Amino acid sequence: MAAVKIVVDVMLKPEILDPQGQAVSNALPNLGFATAGSLRIGKHVELELEADTDRAALDQATRIAETLLANPVIEDFTVRLA
Amino acid sequence: MAAVKIVVDVMLKPEILDPQGQAVSNALPNLGFATAGSLRIGKHVELELEADTDRAALDQATRIAETLLANPVIEDFTVRLA
Numbered sequence: 001m002a003a004v005k006i007v008v009d010v011m012l013k014p015e016i017l018d019p020q021g022q023a024v025s026n027a028l029p030n031l032g033f034a035t036a037g038s039l040r041i042g043k044h045v046e047l048e049l050e051a052d053t054d055r056a057a058l059d060q061a062t063r064i065a066e067t068l069l070a071n072p073v074i075e076d077f078t079v080r081l082a
Numbered sequence: 083m084a085a086v087k088i089v090v091d092v093m094l095k096p097e098i099l100d101p102q103g104q105a106v107s108n109a110l111p112n113l114g115f116a117t118a119g120s121l122r123i124g125k126h127v128e129l130e131l132e133a134d135t136d137r138a139a140l141d142q143a144t145r146i147a148e149t150l151l152a153n154p155v156i157e158d159f160t161v162r163l164a
Binding site: 003009010011021024025027028031033034036037038039040041042043044045046047048049050060063064067068069 | 085091092093103106107109110113115116118119120121122123124125126127128129130131132142145146149150151
């Protein structure tokens with residue numbers, strides 16, 4: 001068993017409005033930045049799991065993401081090794 | 083000018099407590115998962131900027147992150163091409 005570092009990124013699905021991202025996007029010109037073509041904000045989760053293989057850790061992280069980190073109705077997520 | 087896709091990940095500094103991550107971490111055993119060695123939650127920002135080069139887009143995204151996306155007192159961020 002080794003500690004495997006994993007990253008889960010959770011984003012709202014493209015068809016779901018992202019008011020937080022919209023607010024940041026609207027603030028850019030006011031602060032002297034060029035307008036962003038798009039800007040969306042999600043969650044970035046860094047976790048460390050004990051597992052025999054990277055594959056097993058990724059599987060476990062995927063189940064955790066489905067259950068606890070993402071709302072599958074409105075969010076997509078990606079799981080990868082850190 | 084081309085649209086450059088960039089990802090900014092913002093995390094609380096390691097010495098700052100992360101109550102949201104702690105709450106998720108504490109919930110894992112109750113849901114039948116193994117305990118996580120560590121689990122921290124930050125922000126994942128995907129944005130698209132118009133720029134002549136990737137380098138220019140990354141520089142602009144770094145300034146945006148410093149100004150608007152991260153609180154440099156308690157947070158670190160990384161900027162990369164998507």
